[in-house]
Amino acid sequence: MMKKFVKMILVACMPVLLIACATGKVSTTNPMASKKEIDTFGLSTVDFDYAAKSALDEFMMSPWLAKKEGRWLVQIGNVRNETVQEVDTKRLTQRMVSYMTKSGKFAFSSVGGSLEDKSVKEYRQLEKSDLYDQDTGGKGKVVKPDLSMIGEISQTTNISADRSKQQLEYEFRLRVTDLSSGIILFDSLVPIDKRGSNKNFAW
Amino acid sequence: MNRPFTRFSIILCLLSVVFLSGCGTAPKNGPDLMQFRARSDFQGAANLFLTPDRKPRYDRNNLHMTLEAAKAFHDAGYWQLSNDAFARAHQLMPWKEDTVDTPQEVLALVATTATSSAFGPYQGKVHEGGFIDYYRALNQLMLKNENARVSFKRLQERQRNSVVQLGAFARESYGSMREGLAQNQKINAAASTQQIEGQLGRGVAKVRPGVMMSEIQIAAGDVMSALFRATSSDPLDNDLSLIQPLLSSAAQSAGSNEGRDFVRKLRTTIDQANGKFENKVIVVYEDGNGPGFNEYRIDLPMYLVSDKVLYSGIALPEFREGYAAYPYLIVGEEGEKTVVLTDINRLVGLEFEKAYPGIVSKAVISTIIKTAAQYAANAEIDRQVDKQKLDPLAAAFMKIGTAATQAAFTKADTRAWRNLPDTIQIAVVDRPASGLLKIETANRQPVDTVSLDEPGNYLILVKGAASQMGLAVSLVKL
Numbered sequence: 302m303m304k305k306f307v308k309m310i311l312v313a314c315m316p317v318l319l320i321a322c323a324t325g326k327v328s329t330t331n332p333m334a335s336k337k338e339i340d341t342f343g344l345s346t347v348d349f350d351y352a353a354k355s356a357l358d359e360f361m362m363s364p365w366l367a368k369k370e371g372r373w374l375v376q377i378g379n380v381r382n383e384t385v386q387e388v389d390t391k392r393l394t395q396r397m398v399s400y401m402t403k404s405g406k407f408a409f410s411s412v413g414g415s416l417e418d419k420s421v422k423e424y425r426q427l428e429k430s431d432l433y434d435q436d437t438g439g440k441g442k443v444v445k446p447d448l449s450m451i452g453e454i455s456q457t458t459n460i461s462a463d464r465s466k467q468q469l470e471y472e473f474r475l476r477v478t479d480l481s482s483g484i485i486l487f488d489s490l491v492p493i494d495k496r497g498s499n500k501n502f503a504w
Numbered sequence: 505m506n507r508p509f510t511r512f513s514i515i516l517c518l519l520s521v522v523f524l525s526g527c528g529t530a531p532k533n534g535p536d537l538m539q540f541r542a543r544s545d546f547q548g549a550a551n552l553f554l555t556p557d558r559k560p561r562y563d564r565n566n567l568h569m570t571l572e573a574a575k576a577f578h579d580a581g582y583w584q585l586s587n588d589a590f591a592r593a594h595q596l597m598p599w600k601e602d603t604v605d606t607p608q609e610v611l612a613l614v615a616t617t618a619t620s621s622a623f624g625p626y627q628g629k630v631h632e633g634g635f636i637d638y639y640r641a642l643n644q645l646m647l648k649n650e651n652a653r654v655s656f657k658r659l660q661e662r663q664r665n666s667v668v669q670l671g672a673f674a675r676e677s678y679g680s681m682r683e684g685l686a687q688n689q690k691i692n693a694a695a696s697t698q699q700i701e702g703q704l705g706r707g708v709a710k711v712r713p714g715v716m717m718s719e720i721q722i723a724a725g726d727v728m729s730a731l732f733r734a735t736s737s738d739p740l741d742n743d744l745s746l747i748q749p750l751l752s753s754a755a756q757s758a759g760s761n762e763g764r765d766f767v768r769k770l771r772t773t774i775d776q777a778n779g780k781f782e783n784k785v786i787v788v789y790e791d792g793n794g795p796g797f798n799e800y801r802i803d804l805p806m807y808l809v810s811d812k813v814l815y816s817g818i819a820l821p822e823f824r825e826g827y828a829a830y831p832y833l834i835v836g837e838e839g840e841k842t843v844v845l846t847d848i849n850r851l852v853g854l855e856f857e858k859a860y861p862g863i864v865s866k867a868v869i870s871t872i873i874k875t876a877a878q879y880a881a882n883a884e885i886d887r888q889v890d891k892q893k894l895d896p897l898a899a900a901f902m903k904i905g906t907a908a909t910q911a912a913f914t915k916a917d918t919r920a921w922r923n924l925p926d927t928i929q930i931a932v933v934d935r936p937a938s939g940l941l942k943i944e945t946a947n948r949q950p951v952d953t954v955s956l957d958e959p960g961n962y963l964i965l966v967k968g969a970a971s972q973m974g975l976a977v978s979l980v981k982l
Contacts, residue, residue: 381740385658387651453740458661464668467600501598502665504658 327497342503384456544973550580677862726754759847792926814907842929
């Protein structure tokens with residue numbers, strides 16, 4: 302009886318020795334990602350860089366850009382997050398602004414949109430104050446933006462037939478609208494897929 | 505006479521390792537939480553998990569305590585604290601598929617099979633995963649945080665997964681029952697569960713029959729997801745193709761006929777409004793206290809080849825229904841009643857019923873293991889007496905000790921998330937032109953008159969854990 306009891310305990314503990322931990326590897330379709338990156342279902346710096354660069358490269362090649370001499374004034378709207386990750390969408394916005402500014406073809410409005418600087422509007426209140434020399438500073442010089450740019454990061458989860466793998470399919474959307482006419486001038490979509498184990502939820 | 509004897513020492517060591525390796529920490533603040541809820545004192549309940557200077561105080565590695573702390577913070581209106589605790593709860597319970605394949609999971613299974621699941625770490629339940637994201641979404645709405653959309657999307661993903669997960673869990677539970685019966689044959693004990701089958705059914709006797717698997721989804725969560733989109737100022741949210749599937753799912757999982765009717769009417773109203781609600785007031789009411797588990801014990805007829813077993817028994821959890829505080833609330837001048845969208849008793853009962861075969865088989869195997877260990881220990885004691893190396897009186901006390909050890913480790917896992925409500929109810933009314941919305945109990949006792957001065961959409965959360973006690977009201981403009 303004693304021998305059988307000990308044998309039972311040992312057999313029960315054998316799986317501890319034999320079973321390996323589940324692997325946490327996540328593969329991505331982002332060509333800019335290297336093997337040195339941390340495996341994650343979430344969006345990382347390299348994903349934002351790739352999405353911003355891909356969308357804006359396509360945007361820069363758009364034929365209607367050549368229709369205006371000088372710089373386009375852009376009002377950046379919000380970037381919607383339709384994913385299961387708590388994404389700081391400003392990371393995408395900042396990359397877009399930086400990339401477009403370097404091209405020399407774009408400037409950005411801080412009167413409205415996600416880059417709004419309230420001090421621009423507060424500046425207008427100074428016109429009502431006797432404290433300030435009203436012959437100094439600008440008056441009525443705010444420039445109307447030419448274009449509006451908004452974005453969205455959406456995501457769908459698909460599960461493999463045997464339920465062992467899940468694939469998160471991210472889509473970075475960028476839309477540019479001519480504010481004077483309301484016409485959508487540009488609409489792009491950059492996909493990034495991430496595939497890994499379906500053992501846990503991806504967040 | 506009292507020289508240590510090698511074989512007996514080995515047995516005691518083995519017993520200690522097997523029994524003690526399954527020990528988990530018991531949650532603190534046991535009865536106090538329910539005492540506060542019995543008075544609908546949500547602030548008092550939250551204070552149990554806070555230091556005097558309002559810092560969180562709960563074991564962040566204990567899922568059971570973390571869930572109760574998170575919900576207590578939510579009930580008291582500490583939205584950010586609640587969110588932080590629910591985030592931690594998710595880290596402790598991120599699983600989608602119900603498998604056991606990491607060394608840690610195997611160890612826990614082996615250890616708690618040899619002792620009792622009650623001594624192991626709390627594993628969480630399928631429906632609790634959904635509530636983590638449901639309450640996070642409500643917290644984000646109350647905080648006016650953009651991440652409310654993220655929480656609702658996570659909830660949707662959990663909801664989609666929950667039915668599949670429950671099915672897989674049920675198959676494993678029945679599978680473990682078949683394996684348990686096979687083990688029964690292998691171990692040298694002739695135990696028969698047929699003789700106690702009538703008693704085994706007591707554990708699920710009060711589970712409501714006929715609950716569909718789809719009801720593991722939280723209908724209140726789907727409705728709130730839809731209403732979030734319909735009341736959002738972002739026109740991209742007011743998308744009927746996103747809203748309608750949520751309401752279809754809610755109609756399938758609603759916990760009452762009135763709830764299903766409400767969802768159907770809501771769907772028509774949202775369709776007519778083209779996905780965009782304006783000047784609506786959403787009242788979400790959490791009523792009463794949710795279900796739990798009691799322990800009941802039965803003697804297992806274990807016939808072994810000798811009389812070396814002084815005690816053998818089995819302890820199982822028995823489902824206990826929750827209780828309501830008020831049947832419903834009355835909202836506004838038109839007298840709109842709140843309707844039950846989610847009945848926690850149906851949710852918890854459904855999952856428990858699927859788990860029960862596995863719980864019973866594990867308890868039987870556990871009893872067999874412990875009884876065999878008791879037999880082996882007592883056999884060794886008798887051998888030492890025969891060799892005159894042990895006094896017979898001392899031997900008798902030792903046998904009582906081994907029996908008492910088995911009795912102490914025969915314990916059912918009755919842990920449950922205790923501060924969930926009995927039901928989650930909802931009403932959606934137009935914002936009154938006067939800007940004042942009256943809320944009353946079913947017997948016309950005033951709850952609150954809420955001031956809604958500015959035009960727009962509003963969310964009101966009302967909680968009442970006990971009748972004849974006050975209700976907590978929280979308001980946010982969406």
